[in-house]
Amino acid sequence: MSTRLTRLAPRALTLATALALTPAAIGQYMLTGAAADRTAFVGLLNNFSAGGTWAQVGGNNSLAFTANGNPLNNFATRLTTFNATAGMTVDLGRSQPGVGIGAFLGNGTQRLDLDDITFFSANPAAAPPLPIQQSFVLHELAELQNAVANGAGFDAAHLGGITEENAEMAARNARGQRGAPPDQFIAGNAAMGIRPRIRVAWTDTQGPVAGFLTVTIGNDNVVGAQFVRNGWFDLSIPFDPNTNEDIPFENVFFEPIPAPGTIALLGLGSLALARRRRP
Numbered sequence: 001m002s003t004r005l006t007r008l009a010p011r012a013l014t015l016a017t018a019l020a021l022t023p024a025a026i027g028q029y030m031l032t033g034a035a036a037d038r039t040a041f042v043g044l045l046n047n048f049s050a051g052g053t054w055a056q057v058g059g060n061n062s063l064a065f066t067a068n069g070n071p072l073n074n075f076a077t078r079l080t081t082f083n084a085t086a087g088m089t090v091d092l093g094r095s096q097p098g099v100g101i102g103a104f105l106g107n108g109t110q111r112l113d114l115d116d117i118t119f120f121s122a123n124p125a126a127a128p129p130l131p132i133q134q135s136f137v138l139h140e141l142a143e144l145q146n147a148v149a150n151g152a153g154f155d156a157a158h159l160g161g162i163t164e165e166n167a168e169m170a171a172r173n174a175r176g177q178r179g180a181p182p183d184q185f186i187a188g189n190a191a192m193g194i195r196p197r198i199r200v201a202w203t204d205t206q207g208p209v210a211g212f213l214t215v216t217i218g219n220d221n222v223v224g225a226q227f228v229r230n231g232w233f234d235l236s237i238p239f240d241p242n243t244n245e246d247i248p249f250e251n252v253f254f255e256p257i258p259a260p261g262t263i264a265l266l267g268l269g270s271l272a273l274a275r276r277r278r279p
Contacts (some may be wrong), residue, residue, distance in 0.1 A: 007227035014250040028085050031056055032037040037114055041092050044114075048134045049076035064246065067121070074171035075134055078164060095246040100198070100217075102140040104154055110144040112137075119249045124174035129204035129254050131165070131213065132174055139165035155181075175206045176213070176254075188217070204254060211256040218250035242261070250252060 031038045040055055042063070049065075051072035057064045064083040067078050072080070080195040089109040096103070096113040103111040103268050143161035146152045152160065158181060166177045179201025188196035195216040202213035 030089045031061040038176040086148040100247045124172045131176035135165040135168040138168045177203045209256045216251045218248045
């Protein structure tokens with residue numbers, strides 16, 4: 001028995017060495033931005049993925065995925081599929097002017113703000129029923145791939161991104177699901193201390209309870225008409241590509257919509273209170 005094991009050991013070693021030297025699958029997402037930001041982004045992808053490792057390779061910093069033989073999770077499965085499409089550029093930065101999470105530029109380039117992404121938690125259990133970093137990243141990269149591969153305009157590309165975002169939330173047993181656009185921008189009032197805010201349709205699936213995901217913006221200057229498109233806008237387009245203003249996120253919370261029965265009860269309660277107050 002010991003002799004047989006001795007004979008098999010070199011073969012096992014050879015196989016392990018061959019697997020280790022398997023070349024990475026060179027992808028089509030090209031990363032631009034500061035080296036530190038590109039490194040941080042690849043680190044996020046590796047934190048979110050199972051079944052392999054992401055790296056930036058070549059002179060154009062293409063994303064490459066090397067499988068390790070373990071099962072891929074939803075994030076890695078979808079991203080490796082998207083990564084087969086040519087002509088995609090992901091421009092990375094922090095405090096990107098005119099960008100809230102990501103900007104759909106429509107020319108094969110998606111701009112991502114790492115500060116906005118990491119403002120959210122990567123742990124579904126830590127922030128239910130809020131979105132998570134993984135779902136935002138997959139949304140943005142799916143949106144870009146859909147536009148480049150299928151020639152999708154913004155609306156179709158964005159809806160595809162929402163589909164991927166919700167699938168990632170479900171795969172990680174997160175409670176939230178995002179509704180269809182449009183998304184609402186509500187201007188602030190600096191004199192009254194009211195911050196500008198964004199509201200998107202959102203459902204807490206543990207219930208379920210419909211409502212809104214509301215994000216307040218820590219920049220009182222985000223009040224101009226250029227930030228509003230017919231009263232609505234989407235998180236994934238630049239508010240104003242010419243602005244020098246950052247759009248930092250300050251707070252995020254879930255706003256449930258009261259059920260009709262609750263509203264009726266509130267009304268009855270008010271009526272009863274009014275009757276009690278009559279002389």
